Amino acid sequence: MQCTAEEIAQKDRLEEVYQRSQTATMLSIERAVCGCDYGGSSWTTHRQADDISAALEINPDSVLLELGAGSGWPALQIVKSTGCRATLVDMPESGLQIAEQRALKDGISDRIATVSADAARLPFEDCSFDLVSHSDLLCCLIEKSSVLSSCRRVIRQGGRMAFTVISIAPDLDPKAYRRAIENGPEFIETDTGYNDLLDITGWEIIKRENISLAFAESVMRQLEADELFVEGLKTLFSADEISARLADWRSKLSAIQDGLLRREYFVAVAR
Numbered sequence: 001m002q003c004t005a006e007e008i009a010q011k012d013r014l015e016e017v018y019q020r021s022q023t024a025t026m027l028s029i030e031r032a033v034c035g036c037d038y039g040g041s042s043w044t045t046h047r048q049a050d051d052i053s054a055a056l057e058i059n060p061d062s063v064l065l066e067l068g069a070g071s072g073w074p075a076l077q078i079v080k081s082t083g084c085r086a087t088l089v090d091m092p093e094s095g096l097q098i099a100e101q102r103a104l105k106d107g108i109s110d111r112i113a114t115v116s117a118d119a120a121r122l123p124f125e126d127c128s129f130d131l132v133s134h135s136d137l138l139c140c141l142i143e144k145s146s147v148l149s150s151c152r153r154v155i156r157q158g159g160r161m162a163f164t165v166i167s168i169a170p171d172l173d174p175k176a177y178r179r180a181i182e183n184g185p186e187f188i189e190t191d192t193g194y195n196d197l198l199d200i201t202g203w204e205i206i207k208r209e210n211i212s213l214a215f216a217e218s219v220m221r222q223l224e225a226d227e228l229f230v231e232g233l234k235t236l237f238s239a240d241e242i243s244a245r246l247a248d249w250r251s252k253l254s255a256i257q258d259g260l261l262r263r264e265y266f267v268a269v270a271r
């Protein structure tokens with residue numbers, strides 16, 4: 001199938017973002033912010049990756065499905081620390097290729113598979129996995145309900161799902177609501193809350209935790225790290241882009257601290 005000019009431009013943009021994420025500067029910033037160096041784009045910290053492993057009760061016999069896997073964070077770390085196997089799903093292949101190279105370097109390539117697919121239309125048999133996880137994926141796409149249904153279909157009954165998601169705090173006035181949208185991920189809005197979305201798609205919540213305080217701390221570390229590694233950033237971005245980056249982090253931090261933006265952690269069981 002032929003790609004449109006728009007699709008080609010988006011592919012090129014992503015390629016550039018992924019290549020930049022592997023530079024020494026961006027990896028140093030990521031280490032300071034999340035305690036990892038995979039070229040990640042979620043706010044999942046090393047500690048939260050360990051929490052996901054524990055909540056999913058992962059052991060060496062487990063097969064984990066990671067959606068929106070990007071360049072491998074946190075799935076590869078979970079494979080490394082637990083000895084499990086994982087299938088990493090994302091749409092752009094450029095991220096998955098970086099994940100494959102990292103798995104090779106870490107000596108775990110025999111325990112991972114990568115699949116380029118849409119999380120809303122997973123190309124797997126029913127009940128083919130025990131466990132699924134995703135980090136800040138649902139706020140990056142419109143079809144939240146289709147993704148959760150698709151997850152439910154491929155997970156066996158009683159299997160678990162752990163995920164984080166950024167959302168808009170409830171009951172905001174229109175001005176605060178607009179500020180939350182401006183400072184959140186592209187598809188942060190949802191007509192149906194996550195409790196109801198999970199219920200409708202066949203999931204029973206066993207844990208729902210507000211992790212906004214840790215989110216704010218990560219954004220503070222991001223600001224400090226950007227300032228610390230500013231010389232390296234100058235080799236990757238223009239002066240205007242760096243100023244815009246810092247202004248974005250400050251604005252996001254104040255939206256979290258003012259209680260407009262939330263990051264939550266869910267663990268659910270397939271009914």
Ligand SMILES: C[S@@+](CC[C@H](N)C(=O)[O-])C[C@H]1O[C@@H](n2cnc3c(N)ncnc32)[C@H](O)[C@@H]1O
Nearest residue numbers: 040041042068069070073090091118119135136
């Ligand atoms: C916030 S990033 C998280 C990436 C990585 N897991 C991390 O923690 O750094 C969300 C990822 O979801 C992917 N994504 C967005 N929509 C998707 C879809 N419909 N199906 C599969 N992946 C999708 C994006 O390409 C992106 O890599």
